[in-house]
Amino acid sequence: MLLYTDQISRGRQLTLKDYFIGTGGWGYFRVPGLSPLVAYSKAFNFVEVNNSFYHVPSVEAAKKWRRIVPKDFTFSLRVHRSITHEHKLRPVKEAFETFETMKNLCSILQTNMLHLQIPKSLKLDASSLKTFRDFFSSTNLGSLRIVLEIRGRDAFQLPQQLLSTMQEHGMVHCVDLSKGEVPAYDSDILYTRLFGKGRHNVYQPTDRELAEMDHKASSGKSQKVVMSFHYIRMYKDAARLKTYKQTGRFPKVTSSTGLSSLEEILREDARFPTDKQELVKDQGWKLLDLTAEERVHARDLLEKLPEGEYGSVDEIREKLQHVMR
Numbered sequence: 001m002l003l004y005t006d007q008i009s010r011g012r013q014l015t016l017k018d019y020f021i022g023t024g025g026w027g028y029f030r031v032p033g034l035s036p037l038v039a040y041s042k043a044f045n046f047v048e049v050n051n052s053f054y055h056v057p058s059v060e061a062a063k064k065w066r067r068i069v070p071k072d073f074t075f076s077l078r079v080h081r082s083i084t085h086e087h088k089l090r091p092v093k094e095a096f097e098t099f100e101t102m103k104n105l106c107s108i109l110q111t112n113m114l115h116l117q118i119p120k121s122l123k124l125d126a127s128s129l130k131t132f133r134d135f136f137s138s139t140n141l142g143s144l145r146i147v148l149e150i151r152g153r154d155a156f157q158l159p160q161q162l163l164s165t166m167q168e169h170g171m172v173h174c175v176d177l178s179k180g181e182v183p184a185y186d187s188d189i190l191y192t193r194l195f196g197k198g199r200h201n202v203y204q205p206t207d208r209e210l211a212e213m214d215h216k217a218s219s220g221k222s223q224k225v226v227m228s229f230h231y232i233r234m235y236k237d238a239a240r241l242k243t244y245k246q247t248g249r250f251p252k253v254t255s256s257t258g259l260s261s262l263e264e265i266l267r268e269d270a271r272f273p274t275d276k277q278e279l280v281k282d283q284g285w286k287l288l289d290l291t292a293e294e295r296v297h298a299r300d301l302l303e304k305l306p307e308g309e310y311g312s313v314d315e316i317r318e319k320l321q322h323v324m325r
Helices: 005-008 036-043 059-068 081-086 095-107 128-139 160-168 207-218 234-247 259-270 276-283 313-323
Strands: 019-023 044-048 074-078 113-118 146-148 172-174 189-194 225-227 285-291 295-297
Touching: 019 234, 036 044, 036 059, 044 225, 059 095, 059 285, 081 095, 081 113, 095 146, 095 160, 113 189, 128 160, 146 189, 146 234, 172 189, 189 207, 207 225, 225 234, 259 285, 259 313
Parallel strands: 019 044, 019 225, 044 074, 074 113, 113 146, 146 172, 189 225
Antiparallel strands: 285 295
């Protein structure tokens, strides 16, 4: 399998104790005989509680989550959207009450990372920046770290007044390394939420893309790296990165190679009859094993197909065998 020795030799490599790999939730991580969170915690050392953005968890639920995972398992919690999307961080009673509830849940989960998302719709003008400062000047964060994600703005577009408030309160600037984003300033924590280059997170990163993200994350000044995967196949992709961190090599994604690997992924859910363009659109984001050492996107092979309609996977394979001779 492909060994990225050039990536490993450059920069400081964090141990897995400092490096947290996980996904946005555990609900779809299914293992017979185990609850999803218990099964998930056997595979990963971190999870982002994504559902708290939509529904505030109960104290009883948070206590149970903490109780059933290993002691060294790490949570982060997303702030409920009412604070940012409804109250828009205005220092009003309802927002403070919800924020205090989120702080208490963090305490129960034994985490100091509270993720807060500023929506694209919120203008970063003088009024909203003052509101932002007033809100956090009116609450006691203690040891809690706000992981701030600012949707739709690159680091260089952020007003200095906002950056000053963030640094004043020890906030972590959350970015998406998979899209080339970088934090606006150095922090002891690097927190990245990974959605990929596809529309609506429908994407699988190649080995090289994962290695490049890892290099960016682990060669900086941060003492802790948090990688939260949100790709459509987030569990598999997070596991690929974990394997790479442990061994320096990436695992295969199918049980075969070449056209047999393409056939394997097409048989998952490809619908027929279809044409070349629809195949590339619907299936091109998936990874296949070109060889045991190299993963490529299915589009790399599907784009070699002649234009026309196809009625089955066997027909696609037969045509590709002919054109790739």
